Amino acid sequence: MPTVFWERGFRFFFYSNEGAPREPVHIHVEKDGCEAKFWLNPAVQLAYNDGYPSRVLRELEGMVRENRDRIERAWNEFFG
Numbered sequence: 001m002p003t004v005f006w007e008r009g010f011r012f013f014f015y016s017n018e019g020a021p022r023e024p025v026h027i028h029v030e031k032d033g034c035e036a037k038f039w040l041n042p043a044v045q046l047a048y049n050d051g052y053p054s055r056v057l058r059e060l061e062g063m064v065r066e067n068r069d070r071i072e073r074a075w076n077e078f079f080g
Contacts, residue, residue, distance in 0.1 A: 001013050001014070001015055001016060002014060002016060002074065002078055004027065004067075004070065004071055004074045005067065005070065007063055007067075008063075009031050010029050010030070010031045010060065010063070011029065011030050011031065012027050012028070012029050012063070012064075012067070012071065013027070013028050013029075013030070014026065014027060014028060014074075014075060014078075015028070016078070022079065024039065024040075024041060025039075025040045025041055025071070025072055025075045026038060026039050026040060026047060027040065027064055027071050029060050029063075029064075033051065034050060034051030034052045034056075035049075035050045035051070036048065036049045036050070036052050036057060036060060038060070038061065038064045040064070040068055040071060040072060044061055044064050044065050044068065046061065
């Protein structure tokens with residue numbers, strides 16, 4: 001599970017073996033037993049949420065938007 005970055009205690013990562021065929025570019029975010037998944041294309045969008053309140057999800061969505069290029073670059077470097 002490659003970690004792309006940490007911000008404010010949230011770990012932004014993806015699973016190295018997720019999907020066959022592989023799913024489109026996305027990022028998982030976890031902290032304190034909660035996890036969410038965001039699609040990156042065509043626009044940043046919540047795919048699922050397990051435990052985060054809506055206020056935190058809005059903050060996470062903003063963090064994903066701000067780091068979108070970084071996430072896509074890490075994804076492409078890892079999966080080639």
